[in-house]
Structure formats: structure tokens, C-alpha cells
Amino acid sequence: MPFQPLSRRTALKGMGVSIALPFLEAMLPRTASVTAQTAANSFPRRLVFVYFPNGVMMPAWKPTGQGRQYQLGRTLAALERFKDNMLVFANLADANARGGGAHACTLPAYLSGVSIFRTMGNDIRAATTCDQVVAQRIGNATRFPSLELGCDFGQQDGFCDTGYSCVYQTNISWRSPTTPAPKEVNPRIVFDRLFAGQSSGATSITQQQRESFNLSVLDYVQEQTSEINRGVSAADRRRLDEYLTSIRDIERRIQAPPANVPASAASGMQRPARIPALFRDHFRLMADLLVLALQTDMTRIATLVMATEGNRRSYPELGFTEEHHGVSHHAGNATLQEKFTKINEHHVGELAYLIDRVSNVREGNGTLLDNSMIVYGSGMADGNAHAHADIPTLLFGKGGGTIDAGRHVVCPNNTPICNLWLSLMERMGAQVDRFGDSTGRLTQLNA
Numbered sequence: 461m462p463f464q465p466l467s468r469r470t471a472l473k474g475m476g477v478s479i480a481l482p483f484l485e486a487m488l489p490r491t492a493s494v495t496a497q498t499a500a501n502s503f504p505r506r507l508v509f510v511y512f513p514n515g516v517m518m519p520a521w522k523p524t525g526q527g528r529q530y531q532l533g534r535t536l537a538a539l540e541r542f543k544d545n546m547l548v549f550a551n552l553a554d555a556n557a558r559g560g561g562a563h564a565c566t567l568p569a570y571l572s573g574v575s576i577f578r579t580m581g582n583d584i585r586a587a588t589t590c591d592q593v594v595a596q597r598i599g600n601a602t603r604f605p606s607l608e609l610g611c612d613f614g615q616q617d618g619f620c621d622t623g624y625s626c627v628y629q630t631n632i633s634w635r636s637p638t639t640p641a642p643k644e645v646n647p648r649i650v651f652d653r654l655f656a657g658q659s660s661g662a663t664s665i666t667q668q669q670r671e672s673f674n675l676s677v678l679d680y681v682q683e684q685t686s687e688i689n690r691g692v693s694a695a696d697r698r699r700l701d702e703y704l705t706s707i708r709d710i711e712r713r714i715q716a717p718p719a720n721v722p723a724s725a726a727s728g729m730q731r732p733a734r735i736p737a738l739f740r741d742h743f744r745l746m747a748d749l750l751v752l753a754l755q756t757d758m759t760r761i762a763t764l765v766m767a768t769e770g771n772r773r774s775y776p777e778l779g780f781t782e783e784h785h786g787v788s789h790h791a792g793n794a795t796l797q798e799k800f801t802k803i804n805e806h807h808v809g810e811l812a813y814l815i816d817r818v819s820n821v822r823e824g825n826g827t828l829l830d831n832s833m834i835v836y837g838s839g840m841a842d843g844n845a846h847a848h849a850d851i852p853t854l855l856f857g858k859g860g861g862t863i864d865a866g867r868h869v870v871c872p873n874n875t876p877i878c879n880l881w882l883s884l885m886e887r888m889g890a891q892v893d894r895f896g897d898s899t900g901r902l903t904q905l906n907a
């Protein structure tokens with residue numbers, strides 16, 4: 461029996477549930493003239509920005525060597541197995557992040573290349589960020605034009621830096637100069653957004669009801685799942701099973717009760733927020749949700765902020781209690797420098813988890829990573845000095861075959877990072893002549 465073709469927009473639907481499907485072979489054209497290149501071009505490109513605050517210990521971050529003959533430094537050691545799929549940049553700068561409020565000025569300028577207006581009131585003014593320029597150009601092709609995620613709430617009111625509103629220090633993504641795109645940090649809310657759907661009948665069921673009955677969103681689409689499995693190849697059945705298993709795994713992690721709560725007290729508790737206490741658990745939930753959204757083409761543009769600029773989060777799991785921002789101002793103290801480096805390594809280790817997940821999602825003869833451009837970076841270089849030149853920047857993925865990965869790219873001193881943004885925007889179908897303080901495209905990306 462020939463396998464049945466599927467539309468890319470096929471979804472599994474039940475009462476209040478809609479589960480988009482990942483890309484399957486059954487969604488590719490079924491003509492004899494289809495070539496490997498045609499199949500490769502059938503997958504969209506994705507653009508993701510993962511941001512970490514407060515800069516790094518640059519001596520531990522910097523690789524040695526140039527081009528393909530380079531060695532990763534201590535901080536990036538966890539990424540060794542991804543060297544062939546990444547670019548490490550040197551000498552990119554975010555000059556317009558400079559200002560009286562070092563942290564407040566850094567975050568909104570990172571993806572815009574434009575200085576912000578100094579205010580502690582409501583008359584905020586930043587600039588539209590590159591992710592939102594892309595979302596405005598191509599976002600109508602997906603359910604979510606863009607997805608803004610984070611692991612740190614931050615503040616949306618008051619002032620957090622010298623003379624600057626907290627809105628600046630909290631938001632990396634801006635839809636317009638006066639409208640930030642707030643990030644969502646609660647994984648349960650993100651899950652509900654991704655898998656909520658219109659009921660096909662008169663009855664629907666809420667997420668809270670599903671949890672009360674210990675039900676999964678997958679329980680409402682079993683019949684459709686079986687029907688699709690009967691009409692696709694063994695490889696597609698395997699992909700679909702892996703995808704649905706990952707959804708159920710995320711559900712279990714979100715629905716797990718808070719730790720150390722006596723059983724006798726559980727019945728009187730309010731429905732927990734289910735935001736994990738440990739950074740690792742929180743980040744991995746958000747990373748897994750992001751991968752699902754990209755894999756199913758619910759969005760092609762996303763930001764994921766590990767923590768807001770100037771944040772005071774501590775990482776007791778690393779063996780010390782000093783907070784992040786404090787140790788970034790180490791003033792040359794060797795003990796604080798070591799703790800700062802360990803926080804940098806911790807963040808990179810979790811980034812490696814995300815890259816591993818993306819690299820294991822198959823798309824045709826390649827992977828989701830092959831069709832993605834995932835930036836990891838900060839708007840600061842040396843956190844102790846609030847430096848904005850030679851900011852730490854990595855790029856993962858091959859952009860659908862348009863990026864020559866596996867190199868340490870040393871740019872001319874103070875090359876605007878907006879040159880990189882301009883090049884990535886173009887690859888996403890949002891071609892503009894200039895963006896922010898760009899001076900041209902970054903030709904060193906070309907495959």
C-alpha cells in the first residue's frame with residue numbers, strides 16, 4: 461500500500477488540544493523529479509538567540525588559533541563535540557550598548573544596535589530588534605510569529621539601573637521602539653500555548669482538568685495518531701513516536717509536585733507555578749519546549765534569555781552562594797574570578813544540552829541544526845569593566861547550507877555585531893540594506 465501524503469499543516473486535534481506534527485517524509489513532494497537538493501530546500505530556516513548576562517571571564521572564553529585550526533578555551537570546553545557545527549567570533553562590538561546604566565543599556569541594544577532613551581518613567585524608547593524585523597516579514601507563515609522565552613522574570617516597572625527604567629534591563633526583544641515583547645518564564649504556560657487548540661465539539665477540557673484526572677494531551681489524539689501511523693513509513697512512525705514521547709516527558713516534568721512538600725499538605729496547596737528552582741531544570745524545560753516549537757514549525761524565530769542583565773541569581777549547585785552580578789565585578793580577585801568562570805561554564809553546559817537536542821532532530825537527510833542559526837552571546841565582554849567590544853558570540857548551525865561552520869572567525873576590531881544580524885536576517889528572508897549601526901554584511905559566514 462503506498463504511503464499517504466500529509467500536509468505540513470496537519471495537526472492532531474482533540475478536546476481543547478492541538479498538536480502540530482514534526483516534519484515527516486510524508487510531507488515531502490511525491491514526484492520522481494524530487495532531488496536531494498529539493499528535499500533540503502523543503503525545510504525552513506530558523507533563527508534563535510540565546511542570551512546570557514553580565515559578560516564573561518574573557519581569558520577563559522577565548523579560543524586559540526584561527527580558521528579551522530583552533531582550540532576551545534576552558535569555558536567552551538563542553539561544546540567540543542559541536543565544533544564542526546559552530547562559529548566562534550572575535551572582535552564583534554555592540555558600541556551602542558554604552559551608557560550611564562551599563563546593564564539597562566546593554567540588553568535592548570544587543571539585538572537592535574541602537575542606544576536607548578534614558579528615563580525612569582513610561583516614556584521609554586529603544587528600537588525594533590532584528591528578531592522582530594524578521595517576525596514582521598515572515599511570521600505570518602507560522603502559528604507564532606516569534607517566541608520569547610526566559611528563565612528570569614526581571615521587572616517591568618520601576619527603575620533598576622542608574623536613571624533607567626527596569627523595562628530596558630528586562631526585555632531583549634522589542635516589537636517597536638516603545639513596545640517590548642515580554643518573555644515567558646513559566647514552562648507550563650508555554651506548554652499550554654503550544655498545545656492549546658479549538659475543540660471540534662461542544663465540550664472542551666482545561667489543562668487543570670487534565671492534570672486532575674492524570675491525563676496527557678496525548679490521550680485526546682490517540683485515534684488520529686494511530687490513523688497517521690497506518691499511512692506513513694517506518695521512519696516516519698519512529699520520528700512521530702520520538703516526538704510524542706518528548707511531549708509526554710515534558711508534561712511529566714512540568715506536572716511534578718514541588719520538592720520537599722509533605723503529602724498531608726499537598727491537598728491544601730494552590731496549583732503550583734512549576735517553575736523549577738534550579739537553573740538547569742528550568743533551562744532544560746524551556747529548551748525542550750523551544751525545540752518542539754521549531755521542530756513543528758510553530759515558529760521560526762525565538763529568543764531565550766538565561767537571565768536578565770545585572771541579575772542577582774546565585775547557583776548553590778556550583779558549591780557557592782555569591783550571586784552572579786556580584787562575582788562578575790571581581791576586581792581582579794582570583795577567588796571571585798574562579799566563581800565567575802564556573803557560572804560561565806555552567807551556562808555553556810546547558811547550552812550544550814540545547815544544541816544536542818536540536819542536532820538530534822532529523823529533517824530529511826540532515827538535522828534541525830543544519831537548517832537553523834542559533835546565536836549564543838552577551839552584550840558585554842568583560843563583565844568587571846562593562847566592556848562592549850569583542851563581545852562573546854557563537855553561532856551554531858548551517859542556515860540551510862548557507863553557512864560554512866567549524867571555524868574561529870577573527871573579524872576586524874570593533875566590527876558591529878549588527879553586521880552579523882544583517883547577514884542572518886537576509887538568510888531568513890528579511891533583506892534590508894542597513895540595520896542598527898551595521899556597516900555591511902559579514903561575508904565570513906558564507907559557505
